[in-house]
Amino acid sequence: MKKQKLPRKHIPQRTCVGCREVLSKKELVRIVRTSEGILVDPTGKLNGRGAYIHLQKECWERALKGSLSKALKTELSEQDKKYLEAYELNLPESTSRLQD
Numbered sequence: 270m271k272k273q274k275l276p277r278k279h280i281p282q283r284t285c286v287g288c289r290e291v292l293s294k295k296e297l298v299r300i301v302r303t304s305e306g307i308l309v310d311p312t313g314k315l316n317g318r319g320a321y322i323h324l325q326k327e328c329w330e331r332a333l334k335g336s337l338s339k340a341l342k343t344e345l346s347e348q349d350k351k352y353l354e355a356y357e358l359n360l361p362e363s364t365s366r367l368q369d
């Protein structure tokens with residue numbers, strides 16, 4: 270945990286709640302806990318406690334088993350789970366198969 274002085278602007282690093290890989294946040298999507306429930310926040314601008322995750326099913330499956338609710342410090346409601354599972358259906362199996 271040494272602090273390094275970098276000559277250029279530091280790129281924020283985030284941990285995927287699914288696989289725990291640390292990446293620049295551009296490569297992950299934010300999930301945020303709002304007063305109305307859990308939302309996927311591609312803009313990263315919504316207020317609330319957020320977590321970051323890869324856009325791939327593998328990571329969502331792991332996250333939905335518990336790490337997401339821990340990261341957001343909340344229990345996922347049935348509605349939240351349905352919302353996230355519906356979102357997950359549209360995701361590729363893995364990033365190596367990402368389609369443009």
Ligand SMILES: [Zn+2]
Binds near residue numbers: 285286290
């Ligand atoms: Zn991941």
